[in-house]
Amino acid sequence: MNRFKSALAASLCIAIGASPAxxxxxxxxxxxxxxxxxLADAGQKSKQGYDMCVEAVNEKGGLEVGGEKRMxxxxxxxYQSETNKAIEIVQRLVNVDKVPFLLSPYGSGDTKAAGVxxxxxxxxxxxxxAATPSVFDQKFKNLFGILxxxxxxxxxxxxxxxxxxxxAKKVAVLALNSLYxxxxxADLAASAKDAGYDVVFDQIYSPNTTDFSNALTQIKSxxxxxxxxxxxxEDLILIRRQMADLGLSAPIVTMxxxxxxxxFASNVQQLADNVTxxxxxxxxxxxxxxxxxxxxxxxxxxxxxxxxxxxTYLEAAATASCETLAIAVAEANxxxxxxxxxxxxxxxxxxxxxxxxxxxxxQNDYNAALVMQIQDGELLVLAxxxxxxxxxxxxxxxxxx
Amino acid sequence: MLGQYxxxxxxxxxxxxxxxVGFALVWGVLNVVNMLHGSMVILGAYVCIIGVxxxxxxxxxxxxxxxxxxxxxxxxxxxGLINRVVAQPILITLTLTFGLDLIVNNLLLYFVGATPRxxxxxxxxxxxxxxxxxxxxxxxxxxxxxLTLLLYWLLHHSKLGRAIIAVRMDRHAAAxxxxxxxxxxxxxxxxxxxMAGAAGCAMALIYPTAPMMSxxxxxxxxxICVLGGLGSVPGAIVGGLVLGIAEGAGSLAFGPQxxxxxxxxxxxxxxxxxxxxxxxxKGFE
Numbered sequence: 260m261n262r263f264k265s266a267l268a269a270s271l272c273i274a275i276g277a278s279p280a281x282x283x284x285x286x287x288x289x290x291x292x293x294x295x296x297x298l299a300d301a302g303q304k305s306k307q308g309y310d311m312c313v314e315a316v317n318e319k320g321g322l323e324v325g326g327e328k329r330m331x332x333x334x335x336x337x338y339q340s341e342t343n344k345a346i347e348i349v350q351r352l353v354n355v356d357k358v359p360f361l362l363s364p365y366g367s368g369d370t371k372a373a374g375v376x377x378x379x380x381x382x383x384x385x386x387x388x389a390a391t392p393s394v395f396d397q398k399f400k401n402l403f404g405i406l407x408x409x410x411x412x413x414x415x416x417x418x419x420x421x422x423x424x425x426x427a428k429k430v431a432v433l434a435l436n437s438l439y440x441x442x443x444x445a446d447l448a449a450s451a452k453d454a455g456y457d458v459v460f461d462q463i464y465s466p467n468t469t470d471f472s473n474a475l476t477q478i479k480s481x482x483x484x485x486x487x488x489x490x491x492x493e494d495l496i497l498i499r500r501q502m503a504d505l506g507l508s509a510p511i512v513t514m515x516x517x518x519x520x521x522x523f524a525s526n527v528q529q530l531a532d533n534v535t536x537x538x539x540x541x542x543x544x545x546x547x548x549x550x551x552x553x554x555x556x557x558x559x560x561x562x563x564x565x566x567x568x569x570x571t572y573l574e575a576a577a578t579a580s581c582e583t584l585a586i587a588v589a590e591a592n593x594x595x596x597x598x599x600x601x602x603x604x605x606x607x608x609x610x611x612x613x614x615x616x617x618x619x620x621x622q623n624d625y626n627a628a629l630v631m632q633i634q635d636g637e638l639l640v641l642a643x644x645x646x647x648x649x650x651x652x653x654x655x656x657x658x659x660x
Numbered sequence: 661m662l663g664q665y666x667x668x669x670x671x672x673x674x675x676x677x678x679x680x681v682g683f684a685l686v687w688g689v690l691n692v693v694n695m696l697h698g699s700m701v702i703l704g705a706y707v708c709i710i711g712v713x714x715x716x717x718x719x720x721x722x723x724x725x726x727x728x729x730x731x732x733x734x735x736x737x738x739x740g741l742i743n744r745v746v747a748q749p750i751l752i753t754l755t756l757t758f759g760l761d762l763i764v765n766n767l768l769l770y771f772v773g774a775t776p777r778x779x780x781x782x783x784x785x786x787x788x789x790x791x792x793x794x795x796x797x798x799x800x801x802x803x804x805x806x807l808t809l810l811l812y813w814l815l816h817h818s819k820l821g822r823a824i825i826a827v828r829m830d831r832h833a834a835a836x837x838x839x840x841x842x843x844x845x846x847x848x849x850x851x852x853x854x855m856a857g858a859a860g861c862a863m864a865l866i867y868p869t870a871p872m873m874s875x876x877x878x879x880x881x882x883x884i885c886v887l888g889g890l891g892s893v894p895g896a897i898v899g900g901l902v903l904g905i906a907e908g909a910g911s912l913a914f915g916p917q918x919x920x921x922x923x924x925x926x927x928x929x930x931x932x933x934x935x936x937x938x939x940x941x942k943g944f945e
Contacts, residue, residue, distance in 0.1 A: 295766060297872050299774030340872075436917050464916035467876045469675075469867070472668035473908045474916040480661060493776050496868040504785055504794035505664075526778045526868045658785070 285332035286322060286594060288313075288581060289352030290362040291373065296340025297466075300492070300522075301365045301573065305387060307566055308577025309333055309362060312585065315551040315561070315578075322589045329594075331585065334358055338369075345369045349376040349384075358382070359594045360584050362577075363402075367391035367439040374402040383600050387580040388573060390539070391442035395620035401596075403583070403603055404622040405539075405576045405615060409443040410450070412515075412537045415628035417450040419642045420485065420511055423651045427484035427510055431460035433474060433498070435490030443515060444489050451485075459483055468494065471501050478507065485511040492517035496526045503530050508657040511535060518633055519571050531633045533655045535641070538629040540572040540612055543646050548611035550586055558611040579612035586610075663791045665908060671793060673904020674801025678862055679877050680884035680896040681807050682855030688891025689828045689848045691750060692742065695757040698878030699764040700853050704730050704860025705869040706768065709777050719779065723861040727854045734853020739846040746845055761874070768871040776868035779861075800862040807855050808897055814851075815893075824848055883927045889940015898939040902926070 290309055293302030313331045316322065321330040334356050338345040345364040352358045353376070361377050363370040363386035370389035377384035378399040386394070390406035420427060430451045434444030441463060448458050459481045462474060475498070478486060486509045488498050495517035502508070517523040518536035542559035552558040558578070562570040570578075584599070586608055591598035607625075608615040618624035630642040632651060639649040683697045704726045711722030737760065738746075745752045783795035815821035826834040827844045835841050867873065880903070887902055888895025903923050910922025930937060 295769055295774075295872075299769060299872055300776070300870065303774055433916070462915050462917070465918070465920050467879070467920060468916065469876060469880065470668070470672040470904070470907065470919075471916070472672065473665055473911040473919075476661070476664050476668060477912070493868045493870060493873070496776060496778070500866075504797070505792055506785070506787075522775050522777075522868075526776055526780075528780050658782075 283321075283327040283329050286324065286329040286360075286588065287332050287334050287356060287358040288360045288362060288584060289349070289356060289358035290333055290335045291338045291345045291348040291352070291364045292335050293340040293345075293365050293369075294337040297491070298340040298365050301388065302337075302340070304571070304573050305365055305577045306335065307562075308387065308570075308574035309335075309581050311558075311562060311565065311574070312551070312578040312581035314565075316582075316585050319551070322585055324588060324592060324594060331581075333581075338364060342369050342372050345373050346376055349373045353377075353380045353382055359596065360588075360599070361385075362387065362580055362584075363389060366437070367394045367442065368437060370394050370402075370404075371397075371438065374399055377401050381596055383584070383596055383603060385580040385584055385603075387577040389439070391439050392620070392622065393438070393442065395622040399621060400600060402621045403580075403617045405580045405583070405612065406572075407539065407623045407626055407628070409439075409446045411626040412539070412628045413443060413447040413450040415626075415642065416447070416513065416535075416537055416630055417454045417456070419630045419651075421454050423641075424484070424511055424653060428457055429459045429481065429483040430456045430485045430487060431478045431481060431483035431509075432458060432462070433460070433471075433478070433486075433488045433490075434463050435494060436463040436465050437490075440489040440515070444487070447487055447489075456485070464490070464494075466491075469497075471498050472505060475501055475505050475507055479505060483509055485509060485513065487513045487515075489515040490517075492520055492523055496523060499523075499527045499530050499534065503656070503658045506657050508655055510653045512655045513537070516572075519631065519638065520573075521568060521571075524633055524636055524638075528636075529656055532635065533632060533652045535630065535632040535651070536638075538572045538631055539627070540575045541629055541631070541640055541646065542569065542575075543640060543648065544613060544627065544629075546611055546613045547609060548582075549609065551582060552611045555611045555613075575612050579610050579615060582610055582612075583608050583615055663789070665912060666905070667791050667793050669905035669908035670901060671797040671801060671904070672908065673901035674804055675797065675862070675866065675900075676880050676884055676903050677897045677900025678800050678804035678807070678859045680881040680888070680900055681804060681811065681893060682852035682859065683878075683881040684885050684888065684891055684893050684896040685811065685855065686849055686852035687885055688893065689824055690738075690742075690746060690753075690845055691891075692746065692753045692757065692849075693750060693882075694849075694852065695754060695878065696737070696761045696764060697852070697856055697881055698874030698876070699761050699768065699871075700730055700734065700856035701860040701863060701877045702768060702869060702871055702874045703733070703764065704857030705864035706772055706777075706860075707857065708861040708864050709779055709869060710772075712779055713777075719781070719861075723858065726857040726861050728857075730857030730860075731850045731854040734856075735846045735850035737853075738849030739842065742849065743842050743845055761878075765871050765874055772871070774870055774872065776870040778868050779864045781865055796865050800866060803858055803862045804897060804900065807858060808893055811851070811855075811893055820844075820847065883923050885937075886927050887930050887938055889937025892937060892940040895937050895939035899937070902938060 884899035888899025
């Protein structure tokens with residue numbers, strides 16, 4: 260029966276004029292995605308970023324590997340925002356789907372857990388949304404991170420505010436009890452102390468917190484000049500609204516990373532004005548990319564055409580994570596893990612996202628930190644100087660209009 | 661400062677009570693731990709948000725519409741599905757509503773997406789002797805109190821309410837008295853859903869709404885019902901206020917990361933020391 264099926268398939272190939280050799284197998288890339296659950300919004304954005312890469316590579320005919328053109332195929336499963344499920348899915352992707360390469364789940368915590376599995380099986384995994392150095396300091400050979408370390412961001416922020424708001428002396432820090440927010444808050448507090456700021460409040464809150472009024476009342480009583488809050492976008496929206504409810508304002512209010520996404524401003528409207536944030540990427544950076552898209556702005560235009568809005572650093576990093584893998588496979592001319600891993604470790608990738616160089620720990624060590632602020636509803640780059648779109652505006656509205 | 665902390669706790673507690681009233685009613689009358697409750701709150705919130713933002717309907721029209729829509733939804737779900745297993749052990753109905761919750765939540769994700777949305781209003785805040793109370797949160801508390809009073813009136817002064825209480829006390833005896841049990845169950849579930857719809861509209865004014873918030877709302881409703889007394893509607897108000905104040909005090913005493921833990925510890929303490937809850941009737945647990 261099997262012989263008959265093979266003969267039939269071969270006959271069909273001949274009949275339609277196709278050569279079996281030309282119909283090369285697709286190159287599978289496994290991606291656990293948080294399409295439902297707490298991280299669904301971020302998971303869906305990551306998928307959009309991955310789709311941009313796969314579609315762009317396939318549009319140019321795929322990758323030339325071992326003398327044949329290989330189209331990219333993204334193999335995805337929803338891990339429902341649960342770390343345990345993400346681990347199971349990575350195991351399934353490797354053992355059942357036999358993917359030779361992986362993209363990581365969303366966030367530092369899930370990436371750290373999934374990275375252990377990738378390392379055990381020796382499958383290269385690129386993380387698009389993990390910036391905490393403790394994810395990468397496990398001496399893994401197979402884990403690579405697109406986002407540069409938190410510390411580069413917090414140092415850029417502290418240096419900027421020190422220069423542009425020299426009267427600010429007291430900082431209050433409020434962070435979600437999760438690996439990335441806790442990590443970046445700790446780095447911010449350390450950077451601020453080093454720069455001579457007085458950290459008057461430094462607390463974390465638990466996931467699923469539905470009320471910040473008492474923490475914000477405490478902060479109000481300390482009269483900080485700089486309030487720094489980090490957590491899920493929904494938390495930051497609630498914090499900003501409750502600040503207004505309590506009449507809490509400060510010369511500088513920084514939130515990470517919610518204001519980088521358009522939904523922050525749409526959910527707080529006027530209260531978004533003068534809130535500052537930071538980012539790993541912005542389309543105005545306009546880096547050159549010879550592999551796909553051409554430039555950062557061209558990437559953003561393509562993204563806008565496909566999804567009807569501008570790309571944020573999250574989708575861009577997702578696209579770049581898949582792109583670095585594709586470039587490494589093409590240059591290795593092989594899907595062999597060792598060959599690809601070697602290129603990943605040695606090469607500096609020139610992409611629309613910016614130069615990507617996976618340092619000693621596997622995390623991108625190219626610093627391109629951006630300080631940003633929402634002004635009249637628009638997210639503007641304040642620093643670095645070469646990308647500057649506006650000057651810092653001091654003070655946020657104490658209450659809505 | 662102490663006054664501000666107390667007001668913060670009371671207002672948050674008022675919102676919690678608003679979330680839990682419908683949940684308590686369904687638990688008390690049907691003996692169903694309605695795992696669908698959180699998603700019904702979210703559904704109500706989206707009816708309000710879409711009504712106001714996409715169809716330009718004023719909030720005071722959208723909110724009653726959300727209540728009516730949720731009542732119809734709750735009535736249909738109970739009559740068509742839950743009623744088939746309502747006499748089964750509580751685990752069966754819990755599993756069924758859990759399954760329904762997954763379906764509704766995923767449908768919401770599919771149709772409205774995961775990106776948070778809000779109803780933007782600015783009702784301002786009341787400032788009295790340096791203590792600020794946002795009007796929208798006072799409104800949420802008033803919604804909870806109004807719903808509870810209306811429910812109290814319905815249960816004690818209407819034919820339907822007397823029938824619901826009769827079914828709650830002894831459904832076999834109630835059936836012998838000529839009360840149509842399936843219809844009373846469906847109406848009760850519908851009223852619970854209506855209250856979830858009203859709570860959803862209030863939440864949409866305060867919280868960024870997204871389908872994944874349903875689990876958070878359900879968790880709060882559950883703790884409140886245990887605190888106040890299982891199935892006790894006035895207990896939902898007591899439980900909500902106690903939880904709001906306890907979480908606030910926990911945040912101050914141990915730091916914000918312990919606020920939710922304090923709520924769970926309090927729930928465990930009540931289960932062990934006061935199984936009928938702070939305002940429940942003994943023997944009804």
